[in-house]
Amino acid sequence: MAEFDFSQAISEARAKYEEIALALDVNRLQSQAAQLEQEAAEPGLWDDPEHAQKVTSKLSAVQSQLKHLASAASRIDDVETLVELGREEADQDTLDEAQSEVESITNDLRDMEIQTLMDGEYDERSAVVTIRSGAGGVDAADFAQMLLRMYLRWAERNGYKAKVMDTSYAEEAGIKSATFQVDAPYAYGRLSVEGGTHRLVRISPFDNQGRRQTSFAAVEVVPLVEATDHIEVPESEIRVDTYCASGPGGQGVNTTYSAVRITHIPTGIVVTMQDERSQIQNRAAAMAVLQSRLLVLRHEEEAKKKKELAGDIKASWGDQMRSYVLHPYQMVKDLRTGEETSQTQAVFDGDIDAFIQAGIRWRHEQRRESAENGED
Incomplete structure (x- = not known):
């Protein structure tokens, strides 16, 4: 059985993350989140329940995107450290855990990539x-x-x-x-x-x-x-x-x-x-x-x-x-x-x-x- 290529897998994961972050435009998302937070904090927001629901739902979605992006970046760094530790100590259990985590990160990035492909005129809507x-x-x-x-x-x-x-x-x-x-x-x-x-x-x-x-x-x-x-x-x-x-x-x-x-x-x-x-x-x-x-x-x-x-x-x-x-x-x-x-x-x-x-x-x-x- 071929040995798992950690270097290539982590490199590909990092490249995919950067591609997704660029497509989603992290700065735009952060600016959007700040604006929505201001709207959500307005005293009269729930005077119009339908509008309030849209604001809070959109805020939740944007915050979720930012959270997933930050989590993906952190997980890639952490698994890289885990691989180094496993190699230094020749610990197969640690390397197996690292491989499982790399595969999980890859799947999560694949799911996140879907968000970047929904770029149609009305795709954001209900x-x-x-x-x-x-x-x-x-x-x-x-x-x-x-x-x-x-x-x-x-x-x-x-x-x-x-x-x-x-x-x-x-x-x-x-x-x-x-x-x-x-x-x-x-x-x-x-x-x-x-x-x-x-x-x-x-x-x-x-x-x-x-x-x-x-x-x-x-x-x-x-x-x-x-x-x-x-x-x-x-x-x-x-x-x-x-x-x-x-x-x-x-x-x-x-x-x-x-x-x-x-x-x-x-x-x-x-x-x-x-x-x-x-x-x-x-x-x-x-x-x-x-x-x-x-x-x-x-x-x-x-x-x-x-x-x-x-x-x-x-x-x-x-x-x-x-x-x-x-x-x-x-x-x-x-x-x-x-x-x-x-x-x-x-x-x-x-x-x-x-x-x-x-x-x-x-x-x-x-x-x-x-x-x-x-x-x-």
Whole structure:
């Protein structure tokens, strides 16, 4: 067995740390933290709870980045000292401990590097995710509910605040659609790579003959709009319908017309909201989601124009981005990145960070290629 090359591993770790520190701009982060600390200390901060939540959440994220950077630098110095000590005393146990620490540092730096790759216009924002069942009947509705649970568990595992805003239940089982919001810095940057068509292959629990069934669900991810986005939606361009909110199996959950459906007439975009108790709150929430979708639509139109000017770029998400196979073998595979695992239950329990990180790297590479093609 080849001897572990400490010199090369530590040198590579230090180089990677410096690359990350440069990309994140430590001085900028420190300045940002100081400014946010001032805002957080203002006496009237919590007069506007929504704004206060954003300030404290952003401050926590920036402080966490600075802490991780400082910790990584310290750990690299410490492990270098540990290697020297182990060599001087010819202590294999110490060297084994040092090797384990070097590998841990390398993995942590790889995770930190992901932060530097989320450089899109809206990547820093919170995310609004909509899941819709597709082809596959009741299996597709059940699959859509499995995906909803998967993402909510992922948010929980990472300590992100998630809130289901609207759910349309299917008659037999599962859901027709659901919309939820994840409030965390860079939630959109992470979850946006999950957008696309997901495919499930399994023995259908709803088929009394036990046949294999393929079903589909679509995942749409948009950034949460902010006051500075200036997405104006004239009243003349929308139709607002109200109805009673419903639960699983079509069961009514209240007797008031509090649920709201907003249709944007020019684009045909439809948004429904029934999570809040009052019609006014549901309308406000639905308008925010509509504005988010219109923001993405505008962004896509701008990107399309740039693409036409730059020429055709081969990188595209395609219709189907990930397969979840439960029969005749166990495999979840991302068709864009090649990332795969046989731990299907862990994935459905929210263990999808490896897929998200691979997707972020993939997207960053596509953006880089797109920029290069645009320059040629």
